[in-house]
Amino acid sequence: MANLQSDFIGIKSPNPFWLASAPPTDKEYNVRRAFEAGWGGVVWKTLGLDPHIVNVNGPRYGAIWGADRRLLGLNNIELITDRPLEINLQEIKSVKRDYPDRAMVVSLMVPCEEDPWKFILGKVEDTGADGVELNFGCPHGMSERGMGSAVGQVPEYIEMVTRWVKSHTRMPVIVKLTPNIADIRGPAAAAHAGGADAVSLINTINSITSVNLDHFAPEPMIGDKGAHGGYCGPAVKPIALNMVAEISRTPELQGLPISGIGGVTTWRDAAEFITLGAGNVQVCTAAMTYGFKIVQEMISGLSQYMDEKSFTSVDQLIGRAVPNISDWQHLNLNYVAKAKINQDLCIQCGRCYAACEDTSHQAIAMSDQRVFTVKDDECVACNLCVNVCPVEACITLEPMAEGTVDPRTGKVVDPTYANWTTHPNNPASLTAAE
Amino acid sequence: MAIGELVPGVAAGRLSPDKYAENFSDLHAPLDAHEALVAADRCYFCYDAPCVTACPTDIDIPLFIRQIATGTADAAGITIFSQNILGGMCARVCPTETLCEETCVREVAEGKPVQIGQLQRFATDHLMAQNAHPFNRAADTGRRVAVVGAGPAGLACAHRLAMHGHRVVVYDGNAKAGGLNEYGIASYKTVDSFAEREVSWLLEIGGITIESDKKLGGDLNLAELTDRFDAVFLAIGLAGVNALGASGQGKAGVRDAVDFIAELRQAESYAQVSIGRDVVVIGGGMTAVDAAVQAKLLGALNVTLVYRRSRERMNASRFEQDLAAAKGVRIITNAAPVEISGNAAVESISFEYMDDDLTPMGEIFTLRADQVLTAIGQTLGATDLPSLTRGRIAVSQDGRTSVANVWAGGDCTGLGDDLTVTAVAQGRDAAEDIHRALGA
Numbered sequence: 001m002a003n004l005q006s007d008f009i010g011i012k013s014p015n016p017f018w019l020a021s022a023p024p025t026d027k028e029y030n031v032r033r034a035f036e037a038g039w040g041g042v043v044w045k046t047l048g049l050d051p052h053i054v055n056v057n058g059p060r061y062g063a064i065w066g067a068d069r070r071l072l073g074l075n076n077i078e079l080i081t082d083r084p085l086e087i088n089l090q091e092i093k094s095v096k097r098d099y100p101d102r103a104m105v106v107s108l109m110v111p112c113e114e115d116p117w118k119f120i121l122g123k124v125e126d127t128g129a130d131g132v133e134l135n136f137g138c139p140h141g142m143s144e145r146g147m148g149s150a151v152g153q154v155p156e157y158i159e160m161v162t163r164w165v166k167s168h169t170r171m172p173v174i175v176k177l178t179p180n181i182a183d184i185r186g187p188a189a190a191a192h193a194g195g196a197d198a199v200s201l202i203n204t205i206n207s208i209t210s211v212n213l214d215h216f217a218p219e220p221m222i223g224d225k226g227a228h229g230g231y232c233g234p235a236v237k238p239i240a241l242n243m244v245a246e247i248s249r250t251p252e253l254q255g256l257p258i259s260g261i262g263g264v265t266t267w268r269d270a271a272e273f274i275t276l277g278a279g280n281v282q283v284c285t286a287a288m289t290y291g292f293k294i295v296q297e298m299i300s301g302l303s304q305y306m307d308e309k310s311f312t313s314v315d316q317l318i319g320r321a322v323p324n325i326s327d328w329q330h331l332n333l334n335y336v337a338k339a340k341i342n343q344d345l346c347i348q349c350g351r352c353y354a355a356c357e358d359t360s361h362q363a364i365a366m367s368d369q370r371v372f373t374v375k376d377d378e379c380v381a382c383n384l385c386v387n388v389c390p391v392e393a394c395i396t397l398e399p400m401a402e403g404t405v406d407p408r409t410g411k412v413v414d415p416t417y418a419n420w421t422t423h424p425n426n427p428a429s430l431t432a433a434e
Numbered sequence: 435m436a437i438g439e440l441v442p443g444v445a446a447g448r449l450s451p452d453k454y455a456e457n458f459s460d461l462h463a464p465l466d467a468h469e470a471l472v473a474a475d476r477c478y479f480c481y482d483a484p485c486v487t488a489c490p491t492d493i494d495i496p497l498f499i500r501q502i503a504t505g506t507a508d509a510a511g512i513t514i515f516s517q518n519i520l521g522g523m524c525a526r527v528c529p530t531e532t533l534c535e536e537t538c539v540r541e542v543a544e545g546k547p548v549q550i551g552q553l554q555r556f557a558t559d560h561l562m563a564q565n566a567h568p569f570n571r572a573a574d575t576g577r578r579v580a581v582v583g584a585g586p587a588g589l590a591c592a593h594r595l596a597m598h599g600h601r602v603v604v605y606d607g608n609a610k611a612g613g614l615n616e617y618g619i620a621s622y623k624t625v626d627s628f629a630e631r632e633v634s635w636l637l638e639i640g641g642i643t644i645e646s647d648k649k650l651g652g653d654l655n656l657a658e659l660t661d662r663f664d665a666v667f668l669a670i671g672l673a674g675v676n677a678l679g680a681s682g683q684g685k686a687g688v689r690d691a692v693d694f695i696a697e698l699r700q701a702e703s704y705a706q707v708s709i710g711r712d713v714v715v716i717g718g719g720m721t722a723v724d725a726a727v728q729a730k731l732l733g734a735l736n737v738t739l740v741y742r743r744s745r746e747r748m749n750a751s752r753f754e755q756d757l758a759a760a761k762g763v764r765i766i767t768n769a770a771p772v773e774i775s776g777n778a779a780v781e782s783i784s785f786e787y788m789d790d791d792l793t794p795m796g797e798i799f800t801l802r803a804d805q806v807l808t809a810i811g812q813t814l815g816a817t818d819l820p821s822l823t824r825g826r827i828a829v830s831q832d833g834r835t836s837v838a839n840v841w842a843g844g845d846c847t848g849l850g851d852d853l854t855v856t857a858v859a860q861g862r863d864a865a866e867d868i869h870r871a872l873g874a
Contacts, residue, residue, distance in 0.1 A: 067475035347543040350481030370484065390478050391543065 002306035004299060006040060006103075006314055008279045009172045009197040009257050011130045013040035013103035016314050017270065017298050020261050020282035021045050021107035021133060021176070024292075026081055028091035035095070037292035038299060041103025043174075043200075043282060046080035046135045047088050047124070048109050049116055053079045053142075059220035062209035062229060071289050073235035075207045077220070077227055079141045080109050085123065093127040104128075105174065109135040109147050112157060114164045121169040131172035134165060134196075136187070137203020139180050139230045149203065152178035155190035162194025174259060177201040177243075179236075184243040185250050192256050199247065200259035200282060202240045204230025233285035237263030241276055248277030248322045265294075267301025274314065275321035329421055334414040336406050337381040337397040339363070339374045345394035346372060352385035352395060360384050377407040439711065439735040443779075443804050444687055446708040448733025454704040457731035461622040461757075462552060470556040473549045474503035476540060484537035485550060490850065490859045491518035495534060499553055511561025512568050514554055519593045519862070520586050522562060522632050523615050524855045525555035526623050529720075531753040533855070562631075567638035572599035574641070577872045580605065580663040582650050585613020586854045587844025588669035589636055590861030591868075595667075596641035598869045603663075604642060607649035613671055614845075615854065617696040620724035622731070656818050660839055665868045668827060668835070668842035669861060674815020678716065678808050680783075682774030691715060691725035691809035698728055707732055710805025714783050715739045715763075716771055717809030718748035723755065725807045726763045737763045738801055742770040742788055772798060780806055814846060824848055833864030841868055 006016040018041040019025050019034050026045040034042060055078055064073040081088055096104045106129045110116035124132055135142075136152030143150040151157045158175060165173050175191035177184060179202035191199050206228050210219045218226030240262020247253050260278030264270050265286040273281050286294050302314075311317055341352070341364075348370040356364040363378035364385060374385075386395045400406060402415040420426055436450045449457070465473060477499040485495045493514050501510035514521035530536075530551035538547035561568060577600045581588045584606035592602040610616050615629040637644070648654055650670055659666045675690050677683070687710065701707050709732040715725050718741035726739040739758060741748055744767050748755060758765060769785035770792070776782065783803045787795040814825055820835035821828045826848035833841040833849075843849070843860030850856030 068472055347539040348480075348484070349478045349539040350483075351478060354481035366482075370482075 002303045002311060003313055004040075004302060004306075006280050008103070008259065009131070009174070011041070011103045011105065011172060012101070013280070014101060015040035015295075015299055015302075016274070016280035017295050018042060018103055018105070018259070018280060018282045019287060020284040021135065022284040022288075023078065024284060024287050026083070028095055031091075031095050032098075034287075034292050034295075035099045035102050038295045039102070039292065040280075041105065041130075043105045043107050043133050044088070044092055044129075046107040046109045046138070047085055047120065048080045048147075049111075049120065050085050052082055052084050055079055055082050056222050058222040062207075062220045063233075064209055064235065071285070072233060073207075073209065073231055074233040074285050074288065075204070075209045075229035075231045077140050077229040080107075080135070080138070085120075089123055089127050092124075092129055096128045096130075103130055105131045105133050107133045107135050107176070109138070109142060112146060112151060112161060114168075117161065117164050118168045121165060121171070125169060125171060129171065131174060131197075132165070132169065133174040133176050133200060134161065135176050135203075136161075137176045137178040137201075139178060139204055139206045140228060149178035149180050152176075152187055152203070153181055155186045158187055158190040159194040162191050162196050166195040172197040174198045174200050176203055176261075178203045179239060179243055179262075180206050184246050185253065188247045188250075188253055188256065192253060196256075198257035198259055198279070200261055201247075202236065202243055202262045204232045205236055205239065207231030232263065233289075234263045234265050234269075237265075237269060241272060244273060244278055245276045245322070245325050248319060249325050265289075267298045267305065270298055271302055271305055271317065272321075274317045275319065276325070277319040277322050279318055280314075330419050332417045332419060333423060334416060334418050336400040336413050338376050338379050338400060339381060339383075339385050339395055340398045341372055341374055341385075341395050342393070343371065345391050347391055347394075348372065349390060351388045351390065355384050355388045379408065436733075439733050442711045444708045444710045447705045448709065449705070451703075451705065453733075454731075458621050458625070458704060460625045461620075464559060465549070465552050465556045470502055470507070470553060473553055474499045477503070477548045478539060480539055484539065485534035485548075488533045488537040490533070490853065490856045491521075491524070491862070492859075493517045493521065493554070495550055495554075498557055499548065499550070502553055502557055507557050507560035508564060508568075510553075510557035514558055515561070515568060517862075518855065518858050519590055519636055520615070520632065520854065520858050521554060522558040523586070523624065523629065524858065525551050525558055526628070527615075527619050528853070528855050529751045529753065532751045562635055567635065569593075569597055569639055571596055571640045574601065575599040575872070577601065577664045578603070578662075579665045579667065579868060579872075580659045581667045581669060582606075582654065582659070583613060583669035583671055583844065583846075584608075584611035584633075584644060584646075585669055585671050585844060585857065586615060587671075587857035587861035587864075588613065588667065589633065590858040591667045591669065591841075591843065591865040592642050592861075593636050593639055594862050594865030595868060596639045598865070600641070600664075600869070600872065602642045604644045605648040605650075605654055606644065606646050607652070607673075609646050611644050611646065613669075617699055618692060618721070619699075619854075620695070620728055621698060622728075651816055651818050656820075656837070656840065660837070664839070664872055666840045667833070667861070667864055667868065668819070668840065668846060669844040669857070670814075670816055670846045672812035672814055672845045674813035675808070676811040676813060678771060678774075678810065680771035680773055682776070682780070683808075685774055685776050685780045686778055687776070687780035687804055688774060688806040688808070691717065691721050691807040692812065694725055694807050695721070695728065698732075704732060709734050710803070711735045712802045713737045713805045713807065714801050714803040715807045715809060717741065717811070718743065718750060718767075719809060719811070720750050720754060722807075722809035723750040723758050723763075725809055727758050727761045729805075729807065730761045730763055734805075736802075738766060739763050740766045740769050740771070740785055740801075742768065742792060744768055744790055747790070769799070770794070774803075774806060775800075780804060812845070816846075831863075832867035833860055834867065839871075 004015040021043040060078040138148030142148035175196040260273030261282040498510040498513040535547035541547035581604040713729040713734040784800040820837040827842040841864040844857035
């Protein structure tokens with residue numbers, strides 16, 4: 001079984017699976033259960049200054065579901081910890097003492113002034129915690145008070161606070177970024193400039209999950225009103241992956257460690273974040289949906305995958321996909337593929353036909369016997385049929401061999417690489433006129 | 435109080451009231467709201483869906499399932515009823531395993547179809563529970579149509595005609611409307627007087643009058659009906675039964691399975707229905723299975739269903755055969771009755787083995803029997819009708835008969851599979867054709 005031992009900015013943990021700063025890490029009781037279940041580390045739910053904040057006394061979560069009520073997206077309007085600072089600090093110290101091999105990172109959020117940061121950092125250091133995470137991400141409630149994403153949306157603030165924190169603690173500092181911005185590279189660069197040891201992302205996304213159509217109010221409703229919340233869970237994974245990739249492939253940010261967060265539900269999700277440059281991952285919604293036990297599948301799944309690929313340490317996986325992240329303009333326009341339907345696997349539902357005929361390129365034929373076949377002379381290889389087919393691997397996209405003729409264009413498949421930058425239709429074509 | 439299963443002869447009150455109630459409860463418990471959502475989520479919303487093609491009434495199944503999945507079960511009900519006004523009964527009695535669910539792509543892929551029948555029941559029950567008929571009658575056209583027979587074909591025709599604004603008089607030979615839904619279907623498929631409730635609900639469209647205890651050849655004759663009405667729709671079903679062709683069939687204890695089921699359906703309590711200890715049912719269709727299973731449920735100790743051809747040739751679906759087996763009915767195939775023995779009453783019945791071409795094999799066996807139920811097919815059993823073909827009323831696809839202004843549908847024609855759902859389709863389609871004809 002592969003060794004999953006993780007060393008993230010000097011913080012060691014038996015595996016790269018941490019619980020994110022959130023309700024599962026709000027109390028000693030929960031965190032002890034998490035460590036017993038096998039989690040490599042936790043980011044303790046965000047501490048603030050006393051008097052501690054208060055939460056609403058109505059529903060904090062909204063959700064969207066897939067088939068069989070599988071939870072796909074969760075949003076919340078819960079704030080940072082609503083327990084006194086001293087109680088949290090005592091509990092952190094107690095748990096860390098009993099689980100010295102696990103990562104104990106403490107999330108922090110105090111007003112944008114140097115003294116409160118200095119004050120709380122000293123308190124955290126006394127607990128023996130391994131590091132701190134600066135919560136510049138919460139998009140609801142705290143942001144109305146000038147904290148959370150209100151800081152994370154202003155790179156200058158990120159850099160300023162990070163600098164303060166670095167100057168007042170010897171602990172490693174992770175800066176947690178909000179996705180509620182236009183370009184994640186700005187905040188990441190600001191954290192980097194401020195001296196952050198790492199960034200973690202993404203925090204939750206501004207969201208309204210549903211509207212109550214009887215009361216005409218956003219859900220979840222507190223009485224007759226609702227407020228936007230922070231969205232997380234499997235539905236946000238693609239957004240998070242892209243933001244992680246954006247940072248990983250930016251030359252100026254090379255070497256800035258990333259803790260990947262956003263919809264990690266299985267070992268596979270975790271592996272994907274890691275290949276895009278994350279040094280570890282943080283999980284919340286999956287644990288809140290299924291309980292702490294899911295980490296066992298993450299551990300066994302990542303181990304099996306690494307064994308199959310002959311990786312002996314997680315480090316070997318970090319960033320392996322980064323060289324293959326491209327801009328559109330550099331994609332090979334001479335690559336040609338065609339959809340192919342495996343008739344043995346086809347269950348003849350016709351969804352590929354409806355999708356292609358109604359909304360795409362009319363490239364699937366349907367016989368009287370409900371046999372569905374791809375019309376190569378119409379197929380642009382868009383992949384929609386693959387995505388709507390309910391049977392895995394029934395429809396595949398097959399590359400056309402070099403030298404064969406694409407029946408759609410009548411052109412021979414050219415083995416050479418050619419992208420948009422040199423395409424004759426590009427007014428800004430880089431090809432110099434002869 | 436219960437006399438038990440071991441008492442020989444044909445006797446009532448074999449079981450306790452609790453046991454009767456348990457035995458005759460709903461064959462399939464209805465889906466609750468959560469189960470319906472889970473079941474609906476499995477539908478792939480196929481293009482030109484095979485289930486719709488397989489449905490004799492062309493219900494838009496993917497649409498109604500999607501309507502259930504999105505929390506609009508009443509809209510789903512309207513989708514169903516607009517194609518099949520007896521969609522509630524069909525949800526209960528359709529052999530879905532040989533129709534929509536057989537062709538479901540998930541049956542093909544996984545051997546586990548979407549539960550279309552159960553979902554249809556969920557939606558139709560949901561809408562019917564609103565106590566408001568979902569369709570409106572068009573302005574009265576002043577046209578009058580006679581429908582003879584208040585079974586599925588007749589009711590479907592009457593409802594569609596009424597929707598179009600015509601005035602309909604439905605005649606039926608029985609005391610209650612509903613036809614086989616009321617008299618001929620196994621009790622556990624239509625619990626809580628569903629057939630009766632469905633008829634009342636259907637009639638809420640207005641414009642339909644039911645006249646019971648009136649039969650063609652009795653109080654009615656076709657010529658008079660065509661004189662009095664603008665059009666006539668014959669949905670008289672099959673009133674006659676085939677003869678057994680074995681000696682001794684006049685003995686006490688030998689009865690027609692259709693009568694037995696009708697008695698059971700109309701009985702005030704199951705304890706009043708007499709059943710033998712050793713019951714032999716002859717036949718291979720749905721009626722035979724319904725009779726055999728219900729004989730068992732009434733407390734018969736031994737029930738044997740004997741069919742003259744092989745299992746594969748039985749008209750009862752595999753599901754029905756398995757249901758019978760699960761309830762303890764023994765099925766013997768490739769055997770035809772030879773002689774019913776006994777003094778005044780039947781004591782035994784002998785059979786001869788036959789090959790699939792019905793060639794006797796010369797080997798005879800005898801079953802102990804104090805009751806023999808015959809379900810070997812029904813016949814038209816009426817006169818004064820339009821031209822026949824193969825013993826049934828000859829009709830066009832639209833249900834037109836050889837007589838002008840006379841249409842026919844349901845089991846009395848040879849058009850369909852003698853299923854409730856095909857009868858509904860024929861009644862509905864004939865109504866549309868009548869409507870077109872009346873408008874011309």
